[in-house]
Each structure stands twice: as structure tokens, then as C-alpha cells.
Amino acid sequence: MKHGEKNILFGLYDDEEDLKKAVVQANQDHLDIMDVLTPFPVHGLDPLLGLAESRLHIAGFVFGLTGTLTAFLGMTWIFTRDWPNIFGGKPYWPILSFVPISFELTVLFASIGMVVTFYIVNGQGPGIKNPVIHPRITDDKFCIAFNTDHLGDAQVSKLRNFFQQTGASLVETKTI
Amino acid sequence: MMLVGIFSLVATYIGDDHFHTRFWSNVLHNSVFFTGVALMALFLLAAKITAWSGWHTIFKRVWEAYSLFLVVGLVLIMIIALGIWGGWHHLYHWADIKSVESDVILTGKSSFLNKNWYTFGSLLFVGLWVFFAIRIRQLSVDEDINGDSNFTHARKMRVLGAAALPVIGFTSAALIWQWVMSVDAHWYSTLFAWYASASMMVTMIALTIITLIMLKVRGYFPLVNIEHLHDLGKYMFAFSIFWTYLWFSQYMLIWYANIPEETIYFNTRLHQYPVLFYLNIGLNFVLPFLVLLRNDTKRKYGTLLFISCVLVFSHWLDFFLMLKPGIIHTAHELAAAAGEAGHHTAGATPGFTLPGFLEIGTFIGFLGLFFFVVFNRLEKASLVPSRDPYLMESVSHHT
Numbered sequence: 049m050k051h052g053e054k055n056i057l058f059g060l061y062d063d064e065e066d067l068k069k070a071v072v073q074a075n076q077d078h079l080d081i082m083d084v085l086t087p088f089p090v091h092g093l094d095p096l097l098g099l100a101e102s103r104l105h106i107a108g109f110v111f112g113l114t115g116t117l118t119a120f121l122g123m124t125w126i127f128t129r130d131w132p133n134i135f136g137g138k139p140y141w142p143i144l145s146f147v148p149i150s151f152e153l154t155v156l157f158a159s160i161g162m163v164v165t166f167y168i169v170n171g172q173g174p175g176i177k178n179p180v181i182h183p184r185i186t187d188d189k190f191c192i193a194f195n196t197d198h199l200g201d202a203q204v205s206k207l208r209n210f211f212q213q214t215g216a217s218l219v220e221t222k223t224i
Numbered sequence: 225m226m227l228v229g230i231f232s233l234v235a236t237y238i239g240d241d242h243f244h245t246r247f248w249s250n251v252l253h254n255s256v257f258f259t260g261v262a263l264m265a266l267f268l269l270a271a272k273i274t275a276w277s278g279w280h281t282i283f284k285r286v287w288e289a290y291s292l293f294l295v296v297g298l299v300l301i302m303i304i305a306l307g308i309w310g311g312w313h314h315l316y317h318w319a320d321i322k323s324v325e326s327d328v329i330l331t332g333k334s335s336f337l338n339k340n341w342y343t344f345g346s347l348l349f350v351g352l353w354v355f356f357a358i359r360i361r362q363l364s365v366d367e368d369i370n371g372d373s374n375f376t377h378a379r380k381m382r383v384l385g386a387a388a389l390p391v392i393g394f395t396s397a398a399l400i401w402q403w404v405m406s407v408d409a410h411w412y413s414t415l416f417a418w419y420a421s422a423s424m425m426v427t428m429i430a431l432t433i434i435t436l437i438m439l440k441v442r443g444y445f446p447l448v449n450i451e452h453l454h455d456l457g458k459y460m461f462a463f464s465i466f467w468t469y470l471w472f473s474q475y476m477l478i479w480y481a482n483i484p485e486e487t488i489y490f491n492t493r494l495h496q497y498p499v500l501f502y503l504n505i506g507l508n509f510v511l512p513f514l515v516l517l518r519n520d521t522k523r524k525y526g527t528l529l530f531i532s533c534v535l536v537f538s539h540w541l542d543f544f545l546m547l548k549p550g551i552i553h554t555a556h557e558l559a560a561a562a563g564e565a566g567h568h569t570a571g572a573t574p575g576f577t578l579p580g581f582l583e584i585g586t587f588i589g590f591l592g593l594f595f596f597v598v599f600n601r602l603e604k605a606s607l608v609p610s611r612d613p614y615l616m617e618s619v620s621h622h623t
Contacts, residue, residue, distance in 0.1 A: 091622045105519070137482065144476050 055223050056082060057207055058181055058193040059216030064090045067190040070214035071096045074192070079210060085181060085191040104169075108162045115157025119150040179224035189217075196221070229589005236582045245555040246576070248313035249548060250583055252304055254590035256403050257543050259297030259350070260424030261431060261594070265290030266357050267392045268428070273360070273385030278614030279455060279621040283448050285609065286435055288364060289601035290428065291357035296597055298350045301403070305343040316342075317409040317554040322561070329410050337406050345402060349395035356388040361601075364609055371611030378613050396421060404543070407550030411489045413474055420546065422467040426508070427539045429460045430532035435598070437529050444607055450523050451621050457522030460535065461512060467539075468509040492549045497577060500545050507538035540587055544579055552576045 061067045064086065074081055075096070084097060123146050127133065132140050167173055185191045194207050211219045237247045265287040272280055280287070307313045317323055317330065318337035324330040330337070360381055367377035397417035405416045413419075433456050439445050478486045493501050512531055521527040579587075609615060 109517075136480070138480075144479055147472065147476070 053223055055196045055221060056181070056193045057196045057204060057219070057221050058191050059211035059214075060182060060184065060189040060191050060218040061215065062189065062217050064093075064190055066215050067192065068093060068096060070192060070210075070216070073214050074210065077210060079194065079207065082193045082195040085185045085193070087186055087188060087190070090190070104162060104166060107165045108158045111161030111165075112154045112158035114161075115153040115155070116150050118157070119153035120146055123149065181222060181224065182218075182220075192216075225588050225592025225595075227589075228585050229587075229592055232582045232585025232589055236586065244313060245315075245551060246582075248304070248307065248315055249551045249576075250586045251300070252315055252403070252551075253540075253543055253547050253583075254586055255297065255300035255304065256547075257424070257427070257540055258293060258590055258594045259301060260400075260420070261428045262290050262293035262297055262357075263353055263392065263396060264421070264425045264428040265432075266294065266353060266360075266388065267396075268425075269360060270356070270385040270388040270392065273381050274389060276382075276614075278617030279452065281612050281614040281618035282608060282621075283432075283436055283445060283452065284364070284612075285602060285605060285607055286432060286598075288357075288361045289598045290431070291353075292361060292601045293594055293597050294350060294354045294357050296593065298347075298354055301346050301350060302343075305339070305346060308339045308342060314554060314558050315551050316406055317550075317557070318406060320554075320558060323557070333409065337402070337409060342402050346399060349399055352391055352395065353388075356384060356391070360384055360388075364612070365605045367611050368606055368609060375613050404546055407547055407554070408489060409550075409554075410485065411550075413478070413486075413489075415470055415474055419467070419470040419474055420543075422463055422470050423508075423539045423542050426460060426463045426467055427536050429456055429463060430535040430539075432456060433460065433528055433532040434536070435595075437525055439607075447608070447619050450525075451623050452618075453525070453528060454522050454623050455621075457516060457528050460532070461516040461522070464508060464512040464516070464535070468505075468513075471505070471509075492553070493545060497545060497549065500541060500578065504538065504542055504545055507534055508542060537587075541579070544583070548576050 059070075061070060067084070067086070067090065071081070071084065071093070081097070084093065086093070124141065127142075128140050134140070135142075138145070172178070180186070181191060181193060182189065192211075196204055196207070199207075208219060233247065233250070236250060237244060269284065269287045269291060271277075272284070304313075304315070308316065308319045314320060316337070318333065319339060319342075324334055363377045363381050363384070371377055400417040400420045401412075404420055405412065433453060436445060436448055436453065436456075440448060475490060478490060512535060515521055515527060515531055521531075
């Protein structure tokens with residue numbers, strides 16, 4: 049086992065409703081779920097897992113505001129200080145014609161900023177390989193995974209029991 | 225509420241100048257406003273049917289009831305059209321024969337801006353809308369009793385909905401030009417129809433939210449939950465931005481091109497209506513943008529209800545700003561032509577430069593009429609379409 053790898057025990061479910069029931073059961077049994085993986089976003093799963101609301105949109109707002117200010121202040125500086133020019137008889141500081149460009153930069157900054165933030169927070173990026181626990185998680189199976197590194201045999205068999213009770217169609221161990 | 229409206233109308237009529245400009249402009253303002261709301265309900269309903277959408281199904285009877293107000297709207301618009309024939313009012317510059325003869329621009333436009341087009345165009349187009357509204361409603365109500373497993377009703381509605389969309393798309397533009405834009409008969413703007421439609425759409429969605437919350441408080445619609453209202457809130461937010469986009473596009477293009485015959489429209493509104501002009505942008509864009517931007521404000525009854533009420537009123541103000549300057553200008557010109565210098569007064573005129581109590585009274589009256597018709601239609605059928613194929617999708621809707 050190389051450094052940074054961990055042993056996991058995972059179970060695959062055929063249906064997202066089975067998965068949700070299993071997560072509820074795991075919460076009742078106080079089992080420490082490492083991760084839940086689904087081929088698509090399952091409605092109502094986040095509150096069951098106790099995940100906090102994403103703060104990505106706050107980052108998006110800040111990025112957007114940065115874009116607006118960059119565009120607006122940048123153009124203001126260019127057209128009033130750096131290189132004042134008269135276009136079509138308009139004043140040096142034509143706020144109205146700044147609006148579309150400010151809007152565009154707001155969208156650009158917000159979208160690119162949010163994508164980059166998302167990738168950094170999730171440890172993604174070019175050249176980074178992520179372990180795939182089971183290929184069918186990307187297709188039609190729903191997975192609950194437990195970290196078994198520090199668990200004794202009794203606890204692991206308890207987890208296997210849990211998978212059997214909640215109707216997992218496949219239970220396997222893997223080192224990732 | 226309707227009593228307040230009738231009292232306001234009578235009071236306006238008595239206290240008016242001898243053209244009864246204030247009275248008729250208020251009637252036109254509110255008739256167009258609420259007919260537009262009914263039309264947008266029909267439009268959204270048709271769009272939802274065509275898109276096979278299901279989340280709205282649980283409260284679609286509200287939109288059906290809204291769209292049936294078109295029948296009343298047709299009557300109201302016909303009263304104004306009759307007024308043009310009978311010479312009861314002077315809302316439209318192009319309706320005055322002497323002005324048209326002496327005015328090149330009005331003569332040039334007289335093939336479209338004339339009382340035949342106004343009357344029979346409105347009759348035909350609103351008649352078509354009424355047909356679609358009533359037919360969709362009939363099918364929907366009939367489905368409750370005779371709905372079968374082949375979804376015959378839903379299929380028929382799909383044909384109707386798809387047919388209604390282009391009809392509404394093209395005719396609404398023509399009628400908005402006739403009803404609203406032609407009060408400034410010399411001026412035109414290509415995107416004016418969409419701008420006015422966006423205003424009506426925001427109002428319609430805001431009124432839907434108000435109606436649903438009102439009904440929920442009284443214990444109806446137990447299955448309509450915050451998920452549905454959240455989606456309506458998103459719609460209200462999105463269409464507020466859309467309204468701003470169109471408003472700004474129109475304003476910036478005219479500002480940039482700087483052609484006198486176009487800028488006169490905003491020149492009048494900026495200099496004689498500064499309060500309303502900036503209030504319009506503040507209430508219709510800045511406020512809903514900042515408040516509805518956050519996720520949780522769209523998921524609370526309080527904020528939604530507050531913003532909805534503000535938006536209904538402020539889009540009514542938007543229509544006020546579209547209509548009144550043109551109408552008072554026409555009235556002044558005609559009064560000057562008739563040799564009545566007394567009417568040609570500058571400065572603030574209650575009911576024209578700012579809405580007075582009588583305008584608000586009239587608004588409340590028409591709102592009462594609207595809700596009277598809507599609730600009257602609502603109680604005629606079950607609130608929940610029990611055999612609609614999309615009902616379950618709507619009940620378990622989750623954003």
C-alpha cells in the first residue's frame with residue numbers, strides 16, 4: 049500500500065431510493081460514511097448526508113463584482129485619464145456605453161472564477177488522476193463507500209451486514 | 225375594491241377637463257395592463273403545454289382563470305375603440321382627422337394607425353386569444369371528468385398550445401403598438417412590444433405568487449409548497465432582468481444614435497417625469513435584483529410577497545410612464561388647436577405627471593375586477609386538475 053492510499057469497503061445500489069434509505073439507516077447506526085457517489089445529482093441527498101450549503105455562489109458573486117469593477121473602473125480610467133477621446137459627440141465619461149462591457153466582464157469573471165474555484169476546491173485539474181471506485185458508478189449504480197483503514201474485523205463485518213440489510217447488489221473492498 | 229374603483233372613475237370623470245383626458249387615460253391604462261396580464265397567463269400556459277412541462281400543473285387552474293379575464297379585457301378595449309368612433313375621448317393623436325391631414329408622419333402611418341385597424345384588429349386578435357383561452361380551459365376542466373388513459377385531452381391541448389404561441393407572439397406585438405405605443409404617434413421603437421410584454425409578464429408572475437399565497441393562507445392548495453413558489457420567484461427574477469435588458473437596450477440605442485425624433489420620447493420622460501423615471505428603474509430592476517438574487521429570499525413567503533406587491537405596483541407605474549406623457553401631449557395639442565390656451569399649462573398636473581389618489585383608486589378598482597373575475601372562474605372548477613397526466617410530477621416537484 050503506497051503512501052496516501054486507503055482501504056475502502058463499498059456497496060453498490062440499483063436505485064437512488066434504496067440509496068437514500070441506506071443513508072438514513074447509516075445515520076441511525078452512526079456509521080461514518082466516507083463518500084456517496086451517484087451517476088447524477090440525487091434530490092434530497094445533501095440534507096441526509098448533512099452537507100452544508102455550497103458557498104460557491106458567494107465566490108461567484110465576489111468574482112462577478114470584481115469583473116464589474118474591473119471593467120467599469122478600467123474604462124473610466126482609460127477614457128477620462130489615460131486617453132480621453134470623443135466618440136460620436138458623447139461625453140468623455142459615457143456611463144451608458146460602459147454597461148454592456150461591464151456586464152460581459154461580470155459574466156466572464158464570475159464564470160471562469162467559479163470554474164477555477166470549483167476545480168481547486170475539489171482537487172481537480174489537468175494531469176490529476178482520480179480513482180474510480182467502480183466503473184458503473186458513472187453509469188447506473190449508486191455507491192456508498194466506507195474507509196476501513198482503522199477498523200477492526202468486527203466493525204467491517206458490521207458494515208457488510210449493513211450493506212446486506214439495505215439491499216446493496218454488490219459489496220467489495222478496494223485499495224485506492 | 226371595485227366600489228373604490230367606480231368611485232374613483234366617477235370622481236375623475238366629474239373633475240376632468242372637457243376632453244375627459246384623465247378619465248379615459250386611466251381606463252386605457254388599466255384595461256391594457258390587466259388584459260396584458262391575462263394574455264401573459266395564456267402565453268405561459270401555452271408555452272408550458274408545448275414544452276410538456278409539469279411542475280406548474282398543480283396550480284395551472286390559476287393561470288387558466290387569469291387567461292379567462294381576456295373576455296373582460298375584450299369588452300374594455302372595445303369600449304375604448306367605440307370611444308374613438310364616437311369621439312368620446314382624444315387619447316390617440318392619429319384618431320384626430322384634422323391632425324392626420326396636416327401631419328406628414330401621421331398620414332404616412334395612417335394605413336396602420338386608423339380606427340378600423342384599431343377596432344377590428346383588436347376584435348380579431350383578442351377574439352383569437354379568447355378562443356384559445358376558453359378552449360384550453362374547457363379541455364382542462366373536461367379532463368377532470370372524462371380524462372382517459374390515452375391522454376386525449378392532453379394531446380388536444382398540445383395542438384392548441386403550439387398553435388397559440390405564434391398567434392400570441394405576432395398579434396400581441398401589433399396590438400401593443402396600437403394600444404400603447406401609438407399614444408406617441410410620431411415615435412416608434414422596434415422592441416417596444418417586447419418591453420411592454422416583459423412588464424406584463426413580471427406582473428403576471430407577481431400576481432400569481434400573491435394569489436397562491438393568499439389561497440394558501442386560507443387553506444386551499446395544501447400541495448403547493450415552497451418549491452413551486454421558489455420556481456415562480458426565479459421566473460419573477462429572470463423576467464425582471466429581461467425587462468431591464470429590453471428597457472436598457474431601447475434606451476441605450478436611442479441615446480447612442482441621438483436622432484431627435486427618437487430621443488424626444490426619453491427627453492420628455494427624463495425632464496418632466498424625473499421621479500417616476502428613476503423610480504421605475506429602481507423598483508423594477510435594482511430592488512428585485514438585489515432581493516431576489518439570494519436563494520433563500522425566493523424560499524420565504526414574506527420576501528416573495530413583499531417583492532410581488534412592489535413589482536405589481538411598479539410595473540403599473542411603468543405603464544403609466546409609457547402612456548401618460550403621450551396622452552397629455554395630444555390633449556395639449558388638440559386644446560391649443562381648439563384655441564383653449566388655458567389647457568396648455570406646464571408644470572405638475574396631478575394624474576398626468578404623477579399618479580394621484582384617483583389613479584390609485586382606479587387601479588385598485590380594476591385589480592378588484594380582475595380578482596373578482598379570476599376567483600369567480602376559479603370556483604367553477606376543482607382547484608387541482610385531478611386527471612392531468614403531469615399532476616404527480618407537479619406534486620413531487622423538487623428544485
